[in-house]
Amino acid sequence: MYQNQPKLWWSTRERIRYRNCTKPRPVHGGKNCTGLDKDIIFEDCNTNICTINQNIVNTPTISKPITNEFKTSSVSPQKTAIVNPFVSTQNVNDVSTKEPTDTTAIRKLGFLDNTTVEAERTITTPKSITKAALTRQNLNESVTEMENVWEMQTTLTDNDLQATSTTTTTTEKDLLNVTISPAYVDVLEGQSQLITCNVTGIPTATSITWLFTPTGSNKSNSLNISNADEYSGGTIQNPSLTVLDFQLSDGGTYECFVTNAVGTSNSSSSVLRFIQHLTISVNPSNGTAIYGDISYTIECTVSGIPLSTSWSWLKRLSTGGELTTISSGSKYSIANSATLPHLTINSIVEDDEHDYFCQGTNDAGTQISTHARLIVNGDLLNVTISPAYVDVLEGQSQFITCNVTGIPTATSITWLFTPTGSNKSNSLNISNADEYSGGTIRNPSLTVLYFQLSDGGTYECFATNVVGTSASSSSVLRFIQQLTIAVNPSNGTAIYGDISYTIECTITGIPQATSWSWLKRLTTGGTLTTISIGSKYNIVNSATLPHLTIKSIVEDDEQDYFCQGTNDAGTQISTHARLIVNGGISILSKYKVKYYSPVALKLKTTKIKQKLRHEAQRIPLKFQLISITVM
Template sequence: MSSARYTGSSVSTPSLTITNLNSNDTGNYICLAANSVGTGQSLQGQLTVIGNLPVVTVGQSTYTTNIGNTITLACVVSANPAHTAVYWTQHSSNGNTVTLNPASSTKYSGSTIQSPSLTINNVDFSDEGNYICHATNAVGTGQSSQTFLDVTGNIPTVTASIIGSAKVANPVTITCTVIATPAATRIVWQRFVNNAATTIDTSSIRYSGGTTSIPSLTINIVQADDQGLYFCQALNTVGTGTSNNVYLTVTGDGATSIAIRPSPITVNEGQTITATCTAQGSPTIQYTWFKGNSNTQLSTGSVLQIPSSTRTDAGTYLCRASNTYGNADAKVTVEVQYIPDVTITQPSQGSGGQAITIQCSYVSNPGATNVIWSKGNQGITVDGSKYVGGTLSNPSLTITNLAASDQGSYRCSVVNSVGQGDSSSVTLSVDTSTAPSYIRILPTCVVVNEGESFTLTCEADGDPAPTFNWYKNDNMIHQGAVLYISNANWTIHDGLTVCKATNSKGSRQTWEGVHVQYKPVSTVTQTRISHIVGNPVSLSCDTRANPSATAWEWFYNGYALSSTSKVLVVDRDLASDSGQYTCRAVNGVGTSSDMTFNIAVLIGTVTQPAEPVTGASVIDTAAISTGEIVAILLAILFVLLLIIGIIVCCCCQGSCLYNDHLTRS
């Protein structure tokens, strides 16, 4: 029994061990032992083989895979009776043996009765070593020979490089060389911005490359701010490899040949201002606009547009063209022309006959060519007489000799080459009111009998129409233009009556004489008289009357006397001359009431009163003769008649002693 399947059967180990039994091993076995005497043998022992240990076979003795991969170690089991379990053991180089349990880890799969092969997911270096597949049946456990798993791979080796510098607007390629086992699965480019690494979006149209097939990075159009440090990274299942830093230097040209078109610029107010700025340079020129000396940015871009321009937009504008490598400035002057801006001032109220100026001023660009004044919808012709001004140097309008017709709405307009500017409208009001300058009373020289009615009418000019007040002896007696007296009374109405016309501008007055005629009224103050026989008594029928009394009637104890004179001389020397003497005075109006004198003729001496009493007098016949008395009376009568004649003459000629019938103030 020289087969390797058998062990024992030696002096020291006489028993026989048969390994890897199979059905051929069924039979009777006898153990023999020999010594110098001879050979002895045992009884027969019968061996019946009813099954075999599982026969386990691995696919190959060595497997090689890259780190991170998934690999399956093949295992084939042949068993009779059928195997009931399969498991794998790992034998690492450090001598450790680990039984793997796929059911408790996602790293492994397989190792089952149906699928005895072992699958290892995401292989890493710790998975490297010898593996044995085991299968168990009722006979026992069979195992395969060892199979070795060789795990290979490392993080990528990455190198970056660049040749020379890049010029703005040109392309440049930064080379990235990657050596990776396992192969790189991703390429990442980064650059430093403000000392911080920033990932470059290689999917942008600015870049190309940066892929596993073309790891180098191409910047299609270089910009000034592309200058800086770059590095490349390659990733595989082992890890990430990072290249060295490379510095990209960007060169270019500053802004030159700057110009603004058009220049200068002239527009009308409301139009759009458009200015275009051009310059040469690389990288791309950036344009910034400023106004005047301000540092405040007005606009960006090569074209400056100001829609709906106003006069405040006029001035000097600056265009600044710049890039990383320099800048240049250009200026343009903008003039905004506009229709005249006209301002008018509301005038104060004018006064009739005076002059007034309506102030007008304007601002115009370009200069004004004409000034036009209008009233309402009608133009005004400035003739230098009624109207003065309305010129470019003196646009205000002066209106002389104001009248009511000058009232109305006025507008000042100024014309230039752009158009006509109109002011707002102002309203001129003219105060044509005047104080009364003419006044009269109608009728003139009024003569009325007492008890009759009369009417006086006062007329006056003035604006506004005046009011009328009537005065008598400085007391107002009536208001209104017409004074009507229904019952004339000499003591109240005779004399001067004043009319005063008044308005807001002043007053004027005049007067008219009113002559109230009345029948004679007695003014006799003493009617009881005593005298001595032989002394004559003169009785005077004194009255007041208008017109004066012209005739007198005398009665003695009721009997008419022949005397028609004002004065009756009683010269009888008898006591029978005593009694009642009555007189009546007559004028054109009527006859007075009776005036009675009671005369007592005394015998002897009578003391005369200290002064003669009105209406009766004692005449000293020894001193004055009867003829002298008559002469005196005739003289008095002549004077009275002369006065009456003058008054009547004045009335007949339309002029009165008290009123010249012309306007008086």
């Protein structure tokens, strides 16, 4: 039916358009072929309607886009239409109402006037499809299954020529074109990152694969895009990939691989670098320093990916206010470290009491730590002393407690002494181990050894730190000594009937006696009894000479007498002052007594008898008579 009709061939193998060719596939430049006057180019056939220079061409729909089409030639306005017999002819007014059933390939059909056009590139020899097998469905399937060529019957409608011809159309088959973006991006920890993968060309993709090479590794792995917790997309329907909740392990190089019937194409690489906000901590978060300390250091630990590129310290009052940047210098030292930029504050003073902040910056931004609060403790020391007043007995050692509290600690301890009765103070030489013990920084308390009169006075403890010098209250040490009491005569005699007999008492000591008294007891011993002033006894009211006078001497006055005195050191008593009372003796008889012969005397009283016996033993007797008169 069609053998004798002029034929229109479109050979993509040679890219030469022919008409009225007597053989089905003319060779380039072959005979018996009459080229058409002009090329007619069909493009943008999205709804089976192709509009070129007000001409309408209906072409079959192809399921996937075809890339690498031919260069466009000039269009002839004389050719009105080419009609595909397998698709109903559409009116130009129907273009807007037709929805595309799939992406449509660009169609190009041209008429040449005895000229040739070289193809952009050569493809495989076309494969024919018979008219009987060619339907709309078969045509689409043929293209989907990557068939190269199909033949179809077309009717050429021309103002000059109307004929039915067979048109051979060739579809190119090639690797898909894959592009990817971004080429490089920093991704913040926890965020999601979209990697766009654009796939164009035909035949369509049969699979999508994403390869991932971790940062620092040369080993690539195929991503498990079915893991919905980590990835989204990466499929044929949606080649682009979204990495969810980006973590350190997600940092690396991504590539998109697309496979079709021709083979596998891959994109360029997309490098995703993991970054995270810096984590900055300070230690101690709350600390104390002592006024006058040499230095105080606050540690700062900075961690994060990437490392900090800059770091600094800031401060503000602990009560709040604006942050000010700290500069390195004589007052502050900052360690030059991206991970440990510690701050050292030198020569601590009260004004260093602030809140301090460590700050670091990396590609993820600038972060700042919580505060490190510094409390500066320091003032004049508190110095207390005891006892405030004490009597110290001569020869004893006296301990004076000096308590020093506060900070900064003492750098020196000084003891000042003002002697009793003087207003001039002197610094004690506490290094004199014969007189003092203690009085140092380690042992501020002072012990005065072998207390003497010259040690009595006022003592003060002075403690010095970097803030200044503090003084204690005073401690008064009063020298006291036990009284020394002497009586005179220590042994004396009186005559029975004497008017009086006086025993002197001398009392010495510091302080003087505050009270004094006399006591007596029998010469043979016994209990002491206090003598009271009265008609029998008289005591001089004197702290130093409280003499005793015994009046109207009788035999009973023969006793041992004691002087007693009391001062702040206690009560002291003298040795005895013995009084012997002698009386007159009457002669009762005369006796002739030989030398060393016993004498028997008859006495009126036992006391006189004993006295005389005593006296008789003392007096050397000669060969003579002794007359004894007993009164």
